[in-house]
Amino acid sequence: MQPYSLRRHLTYWLIGPLLLLVTAGSFVSYRIALSAANKAYDSALLDPVLAIASHLRHTASRLELDLPSIAIEALRIDTEDHVYYQVLGSGGELIAGTPRLPPPPERLDPDEHVFYDARLEGQRVRVAARAVKVGTGTAIVQVAETLVKRDKLVLELLLASTAPQLLIAFAAVALLWLSIGQGLRPLDRLRQEIAARSPRDLRPVPEQDKPQEVRPLVGALNGLLFRLNAAIGSQQRFIANAAHQLRTPLAGLKTHAELARRQPSTQELKSLLDMIAGETQRTGHLVNQLLTLARAEPGEAASGGQPVNLHEIISRDLRDWVQRAVGKNIDLGFELEDAWTLGEPLLLRELVANLLDNALAYTQAGGSVTVRTGVRDGESVIEVEDNGPGIPETEREKVFERFYRIAATGGEGCGLGLSIVSEIAGRHSGRTELSQPPGGGGTLIRAVFPRLAAQAAQIALPLSTRTVPTSR
Ligand SMILES: Nc1ncnc2c1ncn2[C@@H]1O[C@H](COP(=O)(O)OP(=O)(O)OP(=O)(O)O)[C@@H](O)[C@H]1O
Numbered sequence: 495m496q497p498y499s500l501r502r503h504l505t506y507w508l509i510g511p512l513l514l515l516v517t518a519g520s521f522v523s524y525r526i527a528l529s530a531a532n533k534a535y536d537s538a539l540l541d542p543v544l545a546i547a548s549h550l551r552h553t554a555s556r557l558e559l560d561l562p563s564i565a566i567e568a569l570r571i572d573t574e575d576h577v578y579y580q581v582l583g584s585g586g587e588l589i590a591g592t593p594r595l596p597p598p599p600e601r602l603d604p605d606e607h608v609f610y611d612a613r614l615e616g617q618r619v620r621v622a623a624r625a626v627k628v629g630t631g632t633a634i635v636q637v638a639e640t641l642v643k644r645d646k647l648v649l650e651l652l653l654a655s656t657a658p659q660l661l662i663a664f665a666a667v668a669l670l671w672l673s674i675g676q677g678l679r680p681l682d683r684l685r686q687e688i689a690a691r692s693p694r695d696l697r698p699v700p701e702q703d704k705p706q707e708v709r710p711l712v713g714a715l716n717g718l719l720f721r722l723n724a725a726i727g728s729q730q731r732f733i734a735n736a737a738h739q740l741r742t743p744l745a746g747l748k749t750h751a752e753l754a755r756r757q758p759s760t761q762e763l764k765s766l767l768d769m770i771a772g773e774t775q776r777t778g779h780l781v782n783q784l785l786t787l788a789r790a791e792p793g794e795a796a797s798g799g800q801p802v803n804l805h806e807i808i809s810r811d812l813r814d815w816v817q818r819a820v821g822k823n824i825d826l827g828f829e830l831e832d833a834w835t836l837g838e839p840l841l842l843r844e845l846v847a848n849l850l851d852n853a854l855a856y857t858q859a860g861g862s863v864t865v866r867t868g869v870r871d872g873e874s875v876i877e878v879e880d881n882g883p884g885i886p887e888t889e890r891e892k893v894f895e896r897f898y899r900i901a902a903t904g905g906e907g908c909g910l911g912l913s914i915v916s917e918i919a920g921r922h923s924g925r926t927e928l929s930q931p932p933g934g935g936g937t938l939i940r941a942v943f944p945r946l947a948a949q950a951a952q953i954a955l956p957l958s959t960r961t962v963p964t965s966r
């Protein structure tokens with residue numbers, strides 16, 4: 495079933511009354527045309543009546559038509575119509591002409607005439623009848639003609655008046671059709687505006703540039719966006735608060751487990767305490783990841799960001815990462831170039847931390863990991879490349895889902911790291927790309943951000959700009 499269409503509905507609504515109007519107009523035109531045609535031809539029909547009347551003679555005994563048949567034939571000549579005549583005596587007796595014409599519909603006084611419609615041998619005819627005083631009696635002279643040329647004239651007049659009416663009606667419908675399309679354009683623009691939004695953009699849709707009729711719709715939509723924003727915000731605050739509340743008892747649990755391990759105890763008790771310490775550690779990590787995720791999500795008020803050099807973001811935690819790499823015998827290299835973007839340094843550090851954490855966690859001992867920053871194709875990027883086990887093609891989308899871990903993966907993760915990475919990239923109007931390093935084998939993850947020109951960044955933040963040479 496076709497969906498309800500405003501354009502079709504309004505067009506049908508217009509077509510109905512317009513057709514009625516055109517029909518009524520045509521009927522009026524028909525009446526006017528008929529009367530015009532009769533007026534034009536009736537007086538001409540009276541001429542042969544008068545001609546015949548002037549040749550009526552009253553002889554001693556009876557009334558006679560004193561006209562040679564050739565003259566009568568001349569009167570009857572007509573290129574399109576058949577013409578008939580009839581002369582009746584005062585008693586109604588036929589004096590000359592055809593007997594088949596009906597008598598006039600009304601009584602006529604002498605020298606009075608009348609025009610009327612009648613039928614003759616199945617044909618419609620127009621008749622002119624006149625009463626003529628001849629001697630002491632009154633004769634009736636009638637001339638009838640078929641309606642061929644009258645019908646033609648009526649048809650012509652009717653067409654001449656109806657055709658423009660129909661044209662105007664068609665034009666009105668076409669104009670309406672077009673103007674509805676034109677009128678609905680703002681709705682289409684609104685649709686595009688909403689469709690082009692990222693799911694994290696819950697700002698109200700501007701109302702000022704919308705037509706009056708569309709504003710209530712935009713207003714209602716904005717109301718919904720506002721409530722949605724509030725709902726998401728409260729949900730995130732809940733998660734953040736819950737995670738925050740969990741931190742303190744977890745820290746206590748950890749301390750107590752450590753203390754308990756130092757007490758003299760049996761082997762079984764020791765291994766149980768080791769398990770408790772490990773689980774506490776993992777729960778602590780989960781709580782931290784949840785907190786980071788809650789902070790990175792769109793509902794949290796975005797500060798708009800400040801100019802950030804990705805190069806510096808990495809430099810800050812460099813030492814920690816090197817230590818961890820050395821501990822696992824992984825060759826960790828840095829190829830850092832300036833790359834500016836607008837962002838929140840804390841969140842960007844979390845992003846890098848999660849990428850590097852994965853690379854160092856999943857790459858085998860003896861492997862190598864490289865971190866790069868720089869500008870590629872006019873965008874600022876952070877790249878982390880390793881030569882570890884890699885992520886199979888079929889898993890590349892799923893690993894960005896929350897709590898998803900590839901089945902065979904060992905280690906302590908909870909499956910939130912890459913979700914955090916993509917949330918933070920999205921919050922900075924960026925994106926993530928997962929591929930295999932050009933050499934094959936391993937993983938290459940790239941976070942791409944809109945580039946902020948270095949000049950703009952330096953004007954905005956002159957004190958913090960410095961360039962650190964590329965190091966390996
Ligand atoms: N560099 C990598 N090499 C190989 N596999 C990876 C790499 N990075 C991620 N993965 C795979 O993707 C999965 C999801 O990674 P993600 O960082 O989201 O979760 P996690 O590391 O398991 O947990 P978390 O980071 O929250 O502690 C990992 O479980 C792992 O299987």
Ligand SMILES: [Mg+2]
Nearest residue numbers: 852907911912
């Ligand atoms: Mg991870």
